[in-house]
Amino acid sequence: MNKPESPRTPLHDGVLERLRQMIIRCELQPGDRISEADLGRTFGVSRTPLREALKILSAEGLVDIRPHKGAIVADISMDEISETFALMSALELMAGPLVCERVSNIDLQMLDSLIQEMDACQLRNDLMTYFELNTEFHNRIIRLTGNSVLTQVYVDMFGKLQRARYRVNYDPQRWHESSTEHHWIMESLRARDGEELGVRLKEHNARTATAVVEGLKASSLANAQRD
Amino acid sequence: MNKPESPRTPLHDGVLERLRQMIIRCELQPGDRISEADLGRTFGVSRTPLREALKILSAEGLVDIRPHKGAIVADISMDEISETFALMSALELMAGPLVCERVSNIDLQMLDSLIQEMDACQLRNDLMTYFELNTEFHNRIIRLTGNSVLTQVYVDMFGKLQRARYRVNYDPQRWHESSTEHHWIMESLRARDGEELGVRLKEHNARTATAVVEGLKASSLANAQRD
DNA sequence: ATAACAAAGATTGCATACAAATATTGCCTT
DNA sequence: AAGGCAATATTTGTATGCAATCTTTGTTAT
Structure with a gap:
């Protein structure tokens, strides 16, 4: 579907970067829920690499993950x-x-x-x-x-x-x-x-x-x- | 096998904390390779939550992840x-x-x-x-x-x-x-x-x-x- | 009509299975 | 004997399936 790009870069890295940009550019606004399944579909990847990217963004403070309740774009007060x-x-x-x-x-x-x-x-x-x-x-x-x-x-x-x-x-x-x-x-x-x-x-x-x-x-x- | 503890705290959180402590306490020394399968066995969890924890530790700078080559405890120069x-x-x-x-x-x-x-x-x-x-x-x-x-x-x-x-x-x-x-x-x-x-x-x-x-x-x- | 409850639906958390890449071993050639 | 190559084995990356939890919807009782 996609061009092979470079098979060397893991998939979740690309996802991570795209997500980060989307958040920084306010395409995803603070408070927006991030459904793993939905985002996976839009990016064309499964939930696994997506979850890994979300964990990193959470460590960076760009998203909040609430156990069993999903991730939301972190609000910045x-x-x-x-x-x-x-x-x-x-x-x-x-x-x-x-x-x-x-x-x-x-x-x-x-x-x-x-x-x-x-x-x-x-x-x-x-x-x-x-x-x-x-x-x-x-x-x-x-x-x-x-x-x-x-x-x-x-x-x-x-x-x-x-x-x-x-x-x-x-x-x-x-x-x-x-x-x-x-x-x-x-x-x-x-x-x-x-x-x-x-x-x-x-x-x-x-x-x-x-x-x-x-x-x-x-x-x-x-x-x-x-x- | 383990006591139920509290099913509310996600598994990867516990893994994350244990790993962080192991690294800070130098039980895992800089340069040590971190085999996902091995660590999963010792912690009694599958690779999935472990990988998520590793990604977070990588964002924190405590481990280095090299694509397709595994994670190592980050060296601090x-x-x-x-x-x-x-x-x-x-x-x-x-x-x-x-x-x-x-x-x-x-x-x-x-x-x-x-x-x-x-x-x-x-x-x-x-x-x-x-x-x-x-x-x-x-x-x-x-x-x-x-x-x-x-x-x-x-x-x-x-x-x-x-x-x-x-x-x-x-x-x-x-x-x-x-x-x-x-x-x-x-x-x-x-x-x-x-x-x-x-x-x-x-x-x-x-x-x-x-x-x-x-x-x-x-x-x-x-x-x-x-x- | 509103509130409380229950059951169905959806979503997350984790484990497992499979594919791709790397590391290792042993053999062959020089 | 040393170096290179090939085949195997191990390990990582991703997808999928199942169980647990949360959310929503519909029903009932007040």
Whole structure:
């Protein structure tokens, strides 16, 4: 039915990735029940690999599994969003000095070109690609710490928040602000000022947090009125 | 065969917990292959729940699964240990002020009694219980931040490092130092001095890190000579 | 009409069976 | 004797079947 693809990659890996994307992109919304049989049919696989994928997503916090009652897409509360942003602030504060110790000119070039692409996205109003590039930008910076444990945690957090970002109607003004902040961040990087970089990353993060939380409040308010 | 226990808790949960403990306690050593059939026999379950547990442990980073080649207990490198300690330092620095804002006198009492128990363990040389109480002590402090995301990450990190702690022959002198540092930490808590608490937690952590890394170096050196 | 209960239906949890891939063993060749 | 190849054996990946649990629907009694 499907093309053979590569028989080397286990089936549940593909299922896992597809499910994760569906959840992050809000195609499956928080609270949605996940029927093993149904999803198995849509993916064309049996329940076994699907269950394995669900267990992993549960460990990642993207789904909740209630014994004998099935899996649902995990809800992410406003509190959890705020707490996650707060945690990321701490990680970025830690990252600043480490990154500046290790960042090379080639790294700077690479980040610059990412920013250029992001600016281009902004001009043609391509929010989706912007999100992906933005993720790439921030993850790369953290990866420059050379601390892979830190990076792993950061990337996970970013992924969890991505759902929230997709949900809010991004404010054009905030979008512009954000780009400016990116340029400031690059400045600190070029100056190799670790403390300053940490602070700027942290502040950028805090502003994004505010924007996302405000956006969510607004949209949930709109929903409440609609109901 | 087994007592009915509680039929409400899914089987793979029990398997998961037993496996996790076996890995943390180094009963299964890094690099050990995990045969699904074998482990299934020893636990008295089929491969299905076992595989689900393995997938979760893989997501937690305690085992590595290589497609078509089976699972092995994940190795934790010296680098990863150092990086994890560094990350925890950042988390503790962040935690300090947050904890001091929220800690109640009852919390202080509870932590005090934990310290008393730990001191007792030290007197009777009960390292195992000490480890458990120590874990409890630090996790509780972080939980007092009220940030559950931070707490989750911290607890995970602590668990990952627990393996390393179990492996090193704990230096009695370091044990004593550590107790003293715990008392300092309590002092900062009682004074509600958030900055100071953060720094003391961080320094305590850094010293533990040094002790563990040195201990591991020594024991791996001993192993190398033995071979 | 509403609430409580019961039985049918659907879904999850686990075990087993089979297919595909890898590891191992023994033989043959050089 | 050493290396390569082939056949066997073991192990993983997936599908399916059955039992236990939950959900839903329909009935009855208040």
